[in-house]
Amino acid sequence: MLQDIILTGLINSGVYALLAVGFSLIFGVARIVNITHTAFYMVAAYFVYVLGHLWGVPSWLAIVSAVIAVVILGLISYRLVIEPVREHETAVLIGTIALAAIFQELMIIIFGGHYLSIPSLIDGYAQLAGVRITNQQLLTLAIVVLTLVGVWLLLAKTRLGLAIRTTAEDREVANLMGMNVRHVALWTIGISVGLAAIGGVVVAPLFVVDPLMWLDPLITVLAIVVLGGLGSLKGSVLGALTIGYVETATVFLLPAGSFLKSAVALSIMVLVLVVRPEGLFGVVFEEER
Amino acid sequence: MATRFLRRGLTFLRTEVFVLPSRIIVLVFALGLLLLPLFTDDAYILRILIMTSLLAIFAASWDFLAGYSGQVNFGHALFFGGAAYTSALINVHIGLPPLLSIPLGALFAGVLGALVGLLCLRLRGPYLSLVTLALPIILVSLFFAVPDLTGGELGIRRVARITNDRVINYYIAVVLMLVVCSILWKIGDSKFGLILHALREDQVALRAAGINTTRYKVMAFAISAVAAGLAGAVYGHFLRSVGPATLDVQLSFQAVIFGVVGGMVSIVGPVAAVFVLYPLTEYLADFETFRAFRLLIFAVIVLLVLLFMPRGFVPWIRDRLETVCRRCKNRNVAARTTCRVCATVLR
Numbered sequence: 001m002l003q004d005i006i007l008t009g010l011i012n013s014g015v016y017a018l019l020a021v022g023f024s025l026i027f028g029v030a031r032i033v034n035i036t037h038t039a040f041y042m043v044a045a046y047f048v049y050v051l052g053h054l055w056g057v058p059s060w061l062a063i064v065s066a067v068i069a070v071v072i073l074g075l076i077s078y079r080l081v082i083e084p085v086r087e088h089e090t091a092v093l094i095g096t097i098a099l100a101a102i103f104q105e106l107m108i109i110i111f112g113g114h115y116l117s118i119p120s121l122i123d124g125y126a127q128l129a130g131v132r133i134t135n136q137q138l139l140t141l142a143i144v145v146l147t148l149v150g151v152w153l154l155l156a157k158t159r160l161g162l163a164i165r166t167t168a169e170d171r172e173v174a175n176l177m178g179m180n181v182r183h184v185a186l187w188t189i190g191i192s193v194g195l196a197a198i199g200g201v202v203v204a205p206l207f208v209v210d211p212l213m214w215l216d217p218l219i220t221v222l223a224i225v226v227l228g229g230l231g232s233l234k235g236s237v238l239g240a241l242t243i244g245y246v247e248t249a250t251v252f253l254l255p256a257g258s259f260l261k262s263a264v265a266l267s268i269m270v271l272v273l274v275v276r277p278e279g280l281f282g283v284v285f286e287e288e289r
Numbered sequence: 290m291a292t293r294f295l296r297r298g299l300t301f302l303r304t305e306v307f308v309l310p311s312r313i314i315v316l317v318f319a320l321g322l323l324l325l326p327l328f329t330d331d332a333y334i335l336r337i338l339i340m341t342s343l344l345a346i347f348a349a350s351w352d353f354l355a356g357y358s359g360q361v362n363f364g365h366a367l368f369f370g371g372a373a374y375t376s377a378l379i380n381v382h383i384g385l386p387p388l389l390s391i392p393l394g395a396l397f398a399g400v401l402g403a404l405v406g407l408l409c410l411r412l413r414g415p416y417l418s419l420v421t422l423a424l425p426i427i428l429v430s431l432f433f434a435v436p437d438l439t440g441g442e443l444g445i446r447r448v449a450r451i452t453n454d455r456v457i458n459y460y461i462a463v464v465l466m467l468v469v470c471s472i473l474w475k476i477g478d479s480k481f482g483l484i485l486h487a488l489r490e491d492q493v494a495l496r497a498a499g500i501n502t503t504r505y506k507v508m509a510f511a512i513s514a515v516a517a518g519l520a521g522a523v524y525g526h527f528l529r530s531v532g533p534a535t536l537d538v539q540l541s542f543q544a545v546i547f548g549v550v551g552g553m554v555s556i557v558g559p560v561a562a563v564f565v566l567y568p569l570t571e572y573l574a575d576f577e578t579f580r581a582f583r584l585l586i587f588a589v590i591v592l593l594v595l596l597f598m599p600r601g602f603v604p605w606i607r608d609r610l611e612t613v614c615r616r617c618k619n620r621n622v623a624a625r626t627t628c629r630v631c632a633t634v635l636r
Contacts, residue, residue, distance in 0.1 A: 033415050081592060088599040090361070094549045095595055097542050098588040105585035215538065219426055226419045256434050263430035266423035270408070273420055277411040 003131040005245070005252050011137055011206075013244025014144035015199050019217060020224040020236040021151060022195035028168035028231030029188040032082065032092055036074075038214040038221060039100040040193050044070045044200030045209045046107055049118050059121040067197040074193030075186065100214065107211040115208040140202040147198050148237070151191070155233070164188055168231055219262060220247070223269040229279030238280065242268070308629055309620055310610045315557065318564075322463050326456045335459045339527060341567045342466035343520045344543070348551070348559035350516035351544035353473045356553035357482060358509040359489025360409070363422035365517060365544045367405065370425060370536030372398035372518030373525035374432070377445040380526070387451045387526045394522035395515050402514020406507035425536040432533065444532025451526050458527060465523065466560075469516050474556040476512065485509055486554075550594050552601025561603050566590065612636075 019038060026034045047066035051057045057065070077099055085091040120136040127133075155161035167174040167184045175181045207213070224243045228235025243265045250264045251257040272280065306312045325338070347369055355361045376394030379385050385393070405424060409417050432439040439445065452458060476482055484505050487495045496502050525531040534540065544559075551562025570587050573579040579586070598605035611620045612635055614628035621629050628635055 027415070033418070081596070084596055085599045090545075090549050090553065091595045091599045094546055095592065097546065098591045098595070101584055101588040102592070105582070105588065109581055109585070219423070219538070222419045223423060226416055230415060259430050259433040261430075263427045263434075266427050270420055270423060270427075273412060273416060274408060277413070277416060279416070 001252065003128075005248055007128070007131055007133060007137075008252075009245040009248035011141060011144075012248055013241045014141055014148075015203055016217070016220060016224055016244050017237050017240035018144055018147060018195050018199040019221045020228070020240050021148065021233055022192035022199075023221050024225050024228070024231055024233055024236040025164070025168075025188050025195075026192045027225070029164055030185045031089075032096070034192070035093070035096040035218065036077070036099040036103070037192070037196050038218040039103040040070050040074055040196040041200035041203075041217065042107065042209075042211070042214040043073065043103055044197035045118075045204035045213065046111065048201045048204045049111075049116055049209055052121070053118050063121075063201045066201050067194055070197035070200070071190050071194045074196075075190055078186070078189050104211050104214065111211070113211055115210045117208050118205045120205045136205055140206060143198065143202050147195065151195065152233075154191070160184075160187060216262070220265060223266050226279055227269045227272050229281040232279070232281035235279060235281035308622070310622060311607050311620075319467055322467070323460075326459060330456055332455055335455050337568055337571050339459055339462040340524075340571075341564055342462040343524045343527070344547070344567055345466050345560040345563040346469050346520035347517050348544050348547035348563050349470045349473055349556050350513045350520070352548045352553055352556055352559045353477060353516065354509055354513035355545070355548060356555070357477050357489065358485040358506065360406075360506065360509065361414075361418045361545075362513075362541075363418040363545065364425045364541050365421075365513075366536050366538070366540040367421070367425040367428060368398040368402055368514040368517035369521035369524070369540065370531075370533075371401050371428065371521070373521035373531045373535045374439065374445070376522035377448045377525045377531040378438070380449050381445055381447065387449055391451075391519070391522040391526065394525075395518035398518025398521065399511045399515040401518075402510040402512075403507050405514070406510030409510075410503060410506060422538070422541065425541060426538065429533050429536045432536075440532075442533060444530055444534075445525075446530045448525055448529050448531060450529060451523070462523065462527070465519065469519060470556055470560055473512075473516060477554075477556060481505075481508075546591055550591055550601055552603040552605075555601075555603060558601050558603040562601070 019041060023034060023037045026032050026037070044066050047069055048062050051065060052059055052062035081095045081099055082092055085095060120134065122135045122139060125132050125134040126138065153161075155165060163174070163179045163184045164187065166177070167179065167181055167188075171181055174184070220243060224239035225236055227243065228237070228239030246268060247261045247265050250261045254260055254264075306316055322338070322342075326335070329335075347365070350368075351362065351365045354365070372394035374394075375397040376387075376390040379390040379393055380387060405421065409420060412420055433441055450458075451461060477485070484495070484500060487498075487500075488502060488505055488509070492502050521535060524535070547562040547566065548559045550566070551560070552558030566587065570583050573586060574583045594602055610623055612623050612625075613620055614631060614633055614635060616633040617628060617631040619628060619630045621635060626635060627633065
């Protein structure tokens, strides 16, 4: 039981962390509350279904091309929909909601509303501390950890990462220091959508794929990001671990736990916010009081 | 006596209403809704208009909270569904008639609104939106955990109708919509509304001016929640069943979408958006070819409106029909060359 909770919680937290870090990045740099974020995760899962399952493309190629295609899709939607209305905060928000609805409806029209399942990319399982863990789960965990480390290296060690962090800290000063804020925003959106897409392709074989699969993680990711503090990556990862484990423990330990899992997770978020209104590691914006 | 009132009414109409196209449109719209049953009592049309009116109250109450006081609530369905469930539970389990259970439901929504307002006092911007988004989801999961009382996913069935006459049902919904929206608009136009505007723009300045921001925030939440709750409670009694759909994220998002597409901080905007978009999508859903594309068409319309009229379509149309006098800030018909109030030359 305990091992089950630890293992399942780790995988859930990892996927949540991927999504939450991307969401937090976009918010930090571009100040966009991107509701479409998990819709990209859904679209990526469908790409893997079409490429890998229907067309029989090799798994690694399917994964890579799905991620690239979704990143391009994300950049196009940003340029077409979000950038023209950047000054109107609420319009941006509705724009992302409408985009998510459009992706959902397109998937329903193309694939129908039913559940699709994708066979594992690799077979077999390993025995770990008395718990059976499939190789697919191990692969997911490895991809998640590698991606998170990669993002951390990118942000901490490269010039682009420096630019992204500076823009998140203070847009105007970053602009004055000669950074092209618009390009930095585009890069950030690319990275963020890419993270969502990676999340989508790794969970596609673990869970079922359906057009509404973006709603549940969206709520969880919002809870995580708000819990950790908007714009803080450390907060997102810690928040993901907290919420991921709380959800898993609720499902395993409480009767009717699967109904209550989001209630428990969201209540924790609400409680933390009542005590600390800017989240655990949130940035306090002086000028945006 | 009667003639004096009549004359004063006519003068009011001539000097205040007929001078501006936007006011004429609102008057014609209200009269048209009230007179419609004279021409048709088609069950389908009345049903759509009842739903549209209730949704319009819901969207207008969201605008009152999010537009005027700037508390962008993403979980407005909490008040709608909370009142719908309360009213239905009171009706089914205690057996009170709808005329008593609806006000009780709305009252409960008001209490809920005040509580949410208190909870969210320190939260700002996106934090407030995301916490409020979470609240109806928490409530739904709690409801699912006690299926004996709330019926779980099926919801509460066999809720009593207010009346079986569809024309009377229609008048209840439409008159409620007109009255509630007028009240919200009037509050928004009063001194109270002025303070809400200031609350949105700069809370620190408002506190420095010696105004108790806490009280106004909580009151804005409560008023908006009562309005949304009225719509929700009537909705439950009209459909005769209340399910988890009344607390759905999509319903909360709909309020936001209607508010922004119509134009925020106007009450008229969201109502107009509901009356244009909701019947349109329902009408399209009747054609076999369009049924699957209904939500897609809705989302695309929303996107197009946002791209070309980012402030919403009501302000956009209004700016085409009317101009604002530079000197006295009164509105004039676009065709006029001088201001109707202060006679300044308009460009």
